[in-house]
Amino acid sequence: MLADLPNSVEIREVGPRDGLQNEDTIPIDQRIALIDALSGTGLAAIEAASFVHPKAIPPMAGSAEVMRGITRVPGVRYRALVPNERGALDALACDVDEIEVVMSVSETHNYKNIKMSPDESVSQIVELTDLAHQEKTPVEAILSTAFGCAYEGDISPRRVAQYARKVLDEAGVDGLSFGDTSGMATPRVVSELLDALTDVGINISEIGLHFHNTRNTGLANIMVAMQRGVSRFDAAIGGLGGCPYSPGATGNVATEDVVHMVEDLGATTGVDLDSLIDCGQLAEQLVGRQLPSQVLRSGPRTRTVTP
DSSP states (O other), rough: TTTOSSSBEEEEEEEEIGGGGSSSSSOOHHHHHHHHHHHHTTEEEEEEEEOOTTSSGGGTTTTHHHHHHHHHOOOHHHHEOOOSSSHHHHHHHHHHHEEEEEESHHHHHHHHHHHOOOHHHHHHHHHHHHHHHHHOOOOOOOEEEOOBBBBOOOOOOHHHHHHHHHHHHHHHSSSSEEEOSSSOOOOOHHHHHHHHHHHHOOGGGOOOOEEEEEEEOOHHHHHHHHHHTOOOEEEBBBGGOOOOOOOHHHHHHHHHHHHHHHHHHTOBBBOOOOHHHHHHHHHHHHHHHOOOHHHHHHHOOOOOOOO
C-alpha cells in the first residue's frame, strides 16, 4: 500500500436516496430490491431513504414503506435524511439506524433547498439532534456546498470550518460530513478545506466526504483526502445522483469505481466488487439508461502478474 494511506476505508452507499432523488420516480418495490441487493455486497452503511415532503422531492415519496419493506442485514446501518421535525419523527418511527441532517454553507443554496439561512439551519439541527438522541439514534450533520456553490461560486474554507465547529459545539452531532453539492471540488480545494478544519480543531480522520464527479475529479479528490487520513466516503451505485437544487451537478462518484481504486491501493473496504457490479447493472435497469461508472463498463483490472 502507498505510504500514509488508511488501512481500511468505509464506503457509504447513497444511491437509493441521493442517487434516485434526481431520477424519474422508481416504484417502491424496485427501490427495496436495489437496497436489498446492495445489502448483500458487504457495504457497512446504506442511505436508504429521505423523509421529505413528496411534493418537494417526488421520487422519495413512500420512504416509510421502503424502510419497512427492506430486509435488514446484520452489520449494515440503514440511514435516512430528514429535513425537519416531521421527517425526523417519521424516520425514527421506522427504526432507522442513523439520521442525517443537512445544511448548506451557501446562503443561496440553503434558501433554495430548505428555505432557511445557514444560522437558522444550525438551530434546527440542534433541535433535531436532541430529538434523535432521545431515541438513542446517532445523527450526522452534512454540510453541503462545502467545496463551492453553483449560485455563489467559491465558498471560503474558513466559513465551512466555522459552521462545522458551530454544529459540533451547539448540536453535539455524532458525525460530520462535507458535500461537494455543485461538483466543484478539486484536489486543491479539498486540501484547503481539510487545512481549515484542522485549524478549528476538527479531527479529519473522523469526518466523511461526499464527492460528485461533475468535472471528473472525484477519484482524485478521494485519493488526496486519503493521503490526509480521511477514511469515510460516500458513493452511489453506477454513479447515480446529482442535486435537484444545484444546476449542473451531475452524478456522485460511482461506488464500483471507488471500491476498485481503494482496494487496488491496498486498503480494505469489506465490499465484494463483483456483487457491486451486479447491483450497478440492476440500477441501470431501474433507471433505463447507461450509467457513468467506468468499472461497470470495463470490469475490474486484473492483478495477475505475467512472468
